[in-house]
Amino acid sequence: MAQRGRKKGSDGEASRALLLKIAADEFAENGYHETKISDIVKKAEVTQPTFYLYFKSKRAVFEELEDLFRSKLSELANDTRLDTGIDEESLPERIGDGLSAILRFFTQNRSLGRIGFFLSPSAGQLKEQIARKIEENLLAAANAGYFHVNFDMSIAANGLVGMIEQLTVSKLWTGQRSADELAKDIVSIVLYGLKKDCAGSEAITDKL
Amino acid sequence: MAQRGRKKGSDGEASRALLLKIAADEFAENGYHETKISDIVKKAEVTQPTFYLYFKSKRAVFEELEDLFRSKLSELANDTRLDTGIDEESLPERIGDGLSAILRFFTQNRSLGRIGFFLSPSAGQLKEQIARKIEENLLAAANAGYFHVNFDMSIAANGLVGMIEQLTVSKLWTGQRSADELAKDIVSIVLYGLKKDCAGSEAITDKL
Amino acid sequence: MAQRGRKKGSDGEASRALLLKIAADEFAENGYHETKISDIVKKAEVTQPTFYLYFKSKRAVFEELEDLFRSKLSELANDTRLDTGIDEESLPERIGDGLSAILRFFTQNRSLGRIGFFLSPSAGQLKEQIARKIEENLLAAANAGYFHVNFDMSIAANGLVGMIEQLTVSKLWTGQRSADELAKDIVSIVLYGLKKDCAGSEAITDKL
């Protein structure tokens, strides 16, 4: 008896959420232009005007999804930093944990990941940003004496981003590897390389 | 005696080549859908029907460019294999040379590279293919005793592809690094890792 | 309380019907290629997208009209057969009634008739089909002893179809003759010919 007019309270929110989710999936699967508003609403079983009831435009939903990806990502960054604060872990462990977190994130946010990392026009900038952050960490570690000091960490950081990206697509999303397995392998390569006789390489391999 | 003004307006092959080149650049810069035939012909200073004189459709030019990229790439693969036949080089050198060749190729074929590696719907498959080829090589090297045998070379290969991709975009195409510099650094990471105290890492760094 | 002005602009079925009707008239008058979608929608006072709201393509409307013609025609065939079942009528009367029905049909479905009988690429086949059906009837009558048995009824049937066609255009659609008058005359020719002294010719002429 309380609410009159609004049929059920949160029905609208539900429609909006549904549309957003479907939009994410469609964009992720077919790309921006290949995805038609008509496709989205068809799958959501609503009509086109309903879509515009909740979103200003096609571009707007897409941007909302980009933002959503970015905010989830930075949330992840914060969380990771937090529990890394314990600092009891060794460097390889810390790096591995960070990678794991990122990869798990991609596992759980596939559509959003595709949008923010592959489809978004600003995906390039985002990756650069991430690379820069990674670079900082690597630099810190280098200064702490863990790495060759004379190596260009910007290259390493960008390379790492590229590895993550490609392995996400080819191994994670295909279900061939789990986030943890992948993280372990990436750490192994990046820290010790493929070459035999490289001290420590066995260590990490065994550990994780 | 020399041709005056507009090359006689009568070299069809040239018109076609011009259109193809402009198309490549436009696609690379703006993506498939953002690129309008009208943009292409405007830049080529011809009219729309002229475009259709040389290409069956918009999709057709795009596919021609995809094919062109792929054929140039496989040509590169063949060439590289050939002069690697000398075999006087050490493994790191050979890997470095291969990487250099690839990166130089991307330097020289920026638009085509964007199309074939980023814009093409089959870019994913192509990368997988390349990864598979790299994997074979790594496997051979591993069997020859150069690498840890128990490491998953499929991961390494895909990771390498990802590194190349990302570094091409962020370092090569921005002009921050040359193909050779980049190749050297990638080899260094992939073979010896970032960790200090890893035998050989200095060696390669000095050498290249 | 009555609807004001433009029927509310909100009866889709009506819009569709209107477009279909106008399309029929335009096609009939100007042929397939001379008829532009832009003409149709202009006459219907809607915009082009509205057309595509109701029809998949230009070719599709045309085909719908072809189908419509054919189904109306076969409906006519069924109806005619039914009330001829009474069988109290003489042969000439039955033939005359059938012809009348066909000609009335053409009078009432001029545009559709032009489309199905003249414009449709399959008009030829349709006429052949009709001729075959007429032939069957004539054959039956011949076997019942009404006609010369040795006459080629396939010729007669096709000739009859041709007469109907030409007379529809030249006499019916110009308003010079009514369906019934025409039917009477056609029967007279086909059954008794033009030659004087042919028994029965007066009979039918008087009767109808």
Add this chain to the structure above:
Amino acid sequence: MAQRGRKKGSDGEASRALLLKIAADEFAENGYHETKISDIVKKAEVTQPTFYLYFKSKRAVFEELEDLFRSKLSELANDTRLDTGIDEESLPERIGDGLSAILRFFTQNRSLGRIGFFLSPSAGQLKEQIARKIEENLLAAANAGYFHVNFDMSIAANGLVGMIEQLTVSKLWTGQRSADELAKDIVSIVLYGLKKDCAGSEAITDKL
């Protein structure tokens, strides 16, 4: 040594004639709009400008073919009238001869026939014209006492035109009947009808 410049004298004329013939066949087979200049020149193994060397426009060739049909037809009319002047023949024979001539004409001028009788926008008028001429003849015969005087010869004439048209398409051009066979059957129907017991019908059937 005589002609210089013109490579061979009549080469141009030959090209023109070839183009015209091919155009006729293409129009006849596919209709006006479905026939593209590019199709015609491809079949003629010349280029598009060559077409325009001989014809002002697409519409112009078509009109030339319409005219050609009409002039051949009126030539036929004249010829027929001439040798009918012998006048020794009976009426049915004369009519049969006339029909034969027309049908033979259509046999030999299929493409032109399709164009002038089916494709031409003025085909309707042409048929009316022919019908009018036939009507005159029938009227004359009627006045001479051969036919029922009270029958509407305009109907008969148009009916006859329709029969000719349909039988040409369905029997003549399919090769099922010869011009002479068809002429005989048409005369039989038009003069004596299908009904049995009609004096004279056997006569003609036997005769032709």
Add this chain to the structure above:
DNA sequence: AATGAATGAGTCTTCATTCAT
């Protein structure tokens, strides 16, 4: 006599978006 190259003008079709209810 003939052609390689190019174009003006037009048509179909699509899609994101809005109005009125």
Add this chain to the structure above:
DNA sequence: CATGAATGAAGACTCATTCAT
């Protein structure tokens, strides 16, 4: 909250036709 109906704007493609050689 939701929809049936409609549209503005734009883009791909085609074809008859013409230059310059």
